[in-house]
Amino acid sequence: MPxxxxxxxxxxxxxxxxxxxxxTIFGWxxxxxFGKLPxxxxxxxxxxxxxxxxxxxxxxxxxxxxxxxxxxxYVPGKTFxxxxxxxxxxxxxxxxxxxxxxxxxxxxxxxxxxxxxxFEWLMKGYRYSLVLGCGMAxxxxxxxxxxxxxxxxxxxxDYMPMGVSGKGNIKIMDEITEALxxxxxxxxxxxxxxxxxxxxxxxxxxxKDLFDYMSDRELYLAGENxxxxxxxxxxxxxxxxxxxxxxxxxxxxxxxxxxxxxxVSERAxxxxxxxxxxxxxxxEGRADDKETFRTLREILNYGPExxxxxxxxxxxxxxxxxxxxxxxxKKE
Numbered sequence: 099m100p101x102x103x104x105x106x107x108x109x110x111x112x113x114x115x116x117x118x119x120x121x122t123i124f125g126w127x128x129x130x131x132f133g134k135l136p137x138x139x140x141x142x143x144x145x146x147x148x149x150x151x152x153x154x155x156x157x158x159x160x161x162x163x164x165x166x167x168x169x170x171x172y173v174p175g176k177t178f179x180x181x182x183x184x185x186x187x188x189x190x191x192x193x194x195x196x197x198x199x200x201x202x203x204x205x206x207x208x209x210x211x212x213x214x215x216x217f218e219w220l221m222k223g224y225r226y227s228l229v230l231g232c233g234m235a236x237x238x239x240x241x242x243x244x245x246x247x248x249x250x251x252x253x254x255x256d257y258m259p260m261g262v263s264g265k266g267n268i269k270i271m272d273e274i275t276e277a278l279x280x281x282x283x284x285x286x287x288x289x290x291x292x293x294x295x296x297x298x299x300x301x302x303x304x305x306k307d308l309f310d311y312m313s314d315r316e317l318y319l320a321g322e323n324x325x326x327x328x329x330x331x332x333x334x335x336x337x338x339x340x341x342x343x344x345x346x347x348x349x350x351x352x353x354x355x356x357x358x359x360x361x362v363s364e365r366a367x368x369x370x371x372x373x374x375x376x377x378x379x380x381x382e383g384r385a386d387d388k389e390t391f392r393t394l395r396e397i398l399n400y401g402p403e404x405x406x407x408x409x410x411x412x413x414x415x416x417x418x419x420x421x422x423x424x425x426x427x428k429k430e
Contacts, residue, residue: 120238124148127237130244131298132305132313133329134257139309142205146198146226147234153194154231156187198230199223205308226304233301240293248336253323255336258346260328261359267314267328270358274319274326274333277352278345285321294318294327331362350416355381360417366410369397373414377421387425394418 128135128144135143203219210216248255260270271287278285289295295315306312311330319326324337324345335342353360354377361370376393379385385393397418406414 123238123241124234126245127234127241127297129257130241130255130334131237131294131301131315132311133332133334134259135309135311135331139205139311142201143305143309146201147230149194149198150227150229150231151234152190152231153198153227154235156190195224195227196220197223198227202226202308229304230301233297236300237297240297243293253337254339254342255334256342256346257332257334258349259332259360259362261331267317270328271317271319273353273356273358274349277349278319278321280352281344281348283321283324283341283345283348285319285324285326287317288320290315290318290327347416350413351420354417354420360413361410363406363410366406366414369400369406369414370417372397373417373421377424380421380425390421390425394421 124144124147128147199220199222200216202222203216206219208215208219275285298313298315302312313330314328318328324335324341326345327334327336335345337345350360354374357374359367359370361367372393376385376390376397380387380390397414
């Protein structure tokens with residue numbers, strides 16, 4: 099009996115460790131493949147992914163019982179717990195896809211009185227569950243490979259907010275390439291490896307349908323010790339730490355010359371628009387140096403009272419400094 103209890107204890111430790119590993123990898127995966135999803139959609143997306151993975155796991159385990167045996171070997175055969183296990187399995191197989199469809203309908207704002215569209219979304223839940231479940235299974239394989247590669251090459255990854263959506267990814271890549279070139283960082287467009295692209299390509303259609311959000315893994319920017327991947331609302335910069343920080347500064351400095359936003363909050367974006375407008379008006383001769391300095395001073399004075407967080411304010415400060423340098427350089 100003590101030996102059986104010891105095995106039970108070891109089993110539950112392994113089971114708990116397995117669940118913790120899956121959740122940890124899932125957290126890494128969503129950041130690697132999707133960037134920072136919008137706050138209002140993030141929770142629903144995570145729930146849908148986890149439920150879909152559980153559904154696919156249950157289906158596969160029906161054909162490969164060994165996947166179930168690692169969890170149920172210690173459940174007595176003719177007990178209430180065995181009945182409960184079978185009941186939960188039926189609930190998962192039958193109930194998860196319509197549940198995912200119901201979440202989809204909620205996210206899309208379908209009215210409860212619109213029975214026809216609700217039914218359509220419930221049926222879509224089966225396809226979405228299959229796509230998201232298989233996508234997560236692939237992520238659980240690809241993510242550790244990417245993390246190991248980063249560890250072995252001593253590289254890190256950071257994220258930079260960027261209003262990519264609607265601007266055209268090729269245009270964004272060209273803007274980033276030009277910005278980095280001014281800081282002597284040379285990058286070119288390349289096709290990413292399957293470890294980076296396959297999970298995204300599997301799930302992009304669903305994510306776009308639900309959240310109007312996509313990650314681009316058709317191309318990425320690659321240079322010596324640096325790689326840049328685009329998502330709808332941010333970019334992932336991967337490389338040596340010093341080079342990643344240098345690239346972020348270069349992008350923040352040069353992006354005052356276009357209408358692509360690097361901030362997220364409404365107040366920060368309002369200030370960023372003002373900085374870009376001040377630069378454009380000065381560059382096109384519609385405002386003189388004094389007017390430009392006055393505008394920038396107003397933004398600087400507005401900063402501490404605005405409620406803008408430190409990271410966004412630091413980014414805006416880099417952009418203000420870039421405009422000041424442009425004006426002062428012309429005067430010399």
